Amino acid sequence: MTQSLLRSVLPPQVLINDNEYITLGLILVLITLIALAASFSFGAKKNSKNTVLITGLPFAGKTVIHYLINHDKAVETVTSIKENEADVVLTEGKPSIHMVDIPGHERLRFKFTEFMPIARAVVFVVDSATVSRQTRLLAEYLYDILSNKFTQEERIPVLIACNKTELLTAFRKERIQTALEVEINKLRQTRTAALDTQDSEGNENVFLGFEGKEFSFQDLENEVEFLECSAENKDMEGIKDWIASVSS
The missing domain is CATH 1.10.1220 (Arc Repressor Mutant)
Structure with a gap:
């Protein structure tokens, strides 16, 4: 036959x-x-993507986290006007990871798009003590990252690092996740008006999650994880472990 x-x-x-x-x-x-x-x-293409981006709004603690991971020491910082870059070996015997701290200023935060083609993962830092006053801004920035064409195509994992947990006013990660899901659910209704178009930064306005269903991070094809940390207490092990796990 x-x-x-x-x-x-x-x-x-x-x-x-x-x-x-x-x-x-x-x-x-x-x-x-x-x-x-x-x-x-x-x-080979996947392994060449060894860059981890640290993003977030101003004063969330991005640069402090960047220095703690790369130099194991805290520094006094001001609002960054330029990205900070460094190579770090998190696991002995493994290749170094290129880490980029993206400025959080509203006129500069779009620069994350320049690094997305080589990004292995994104760490999105949130100030747990002020999240209730910044939920809309956080949701807008996070939406841009999650809907980026490289995030979509490469299913780039995102860690939402809930910083400043040592403060009494800090929200727990579960409450932050719920607040962001509610806000993104509202936000995506306005974003879908521009479906199948591209903005000036090259992001496709995709519909995050499932239509007809309340937005949930669990419905995304890329991994989104929430983790509590404290740069003030040099509590970075969770972030280091996550970066090492998604970079292997």
């Missing part, structure tokens, strides 16, 4: 030594080689 099927599909001059089995075997070998080459190419 295989012989007659192969003869009906391939012209006679393609058959090797007029033998269907030899021809079929070589075709299978060729298909296997192509699949292996594609797999290697995909793996």
Whole structure:
């Protein structure tokens, strides 16, 4: 049956030594080689993306976290006007990770788009003590990151690091997650008016989650995780572990 099927599909001059089995075997070998080459190419592309972005609004603690992870020490910081970059080895024997701290100022935070093509992961830092006053701004910025075409295509994981948990006024991560889900649910109604268009930053206005269903981070194709931390107390192990896990 295989012989007659192969003869009906391939012209006679393609058959090797007029033998269907030899021809079929070589075709299978060729298909296997192509699949292996594609797999290697995909793996090499993924491994080349070793950049982790640290983003968030001003005064959330991004730069302090950046220095703690890279230099294991806290520094006095002011609002950044330029991205901070450094290479760090989080796991002995593993390649270094390129970390980029993106300025949080409203005129500069869009610069995250320049690094998305090489991004392996994004750490979005939230001030847990002021989140109730900044929920809309946080949701807008987070929406831009989650709807970025590279986040969508590469399913880039996002960690929402709820910083300043040492403060009495800090919200727990569950409450922050709920607040952001409610706000993004409202926000996506206005964003969908621009479906299938691109803005000046190259972000596609996609609909996050499922239509007809309240927004939930669990409905996204890329991983979104919430974690509590305290730069003041140098509590960075959770962030380091997460970065190491998504970069391996």
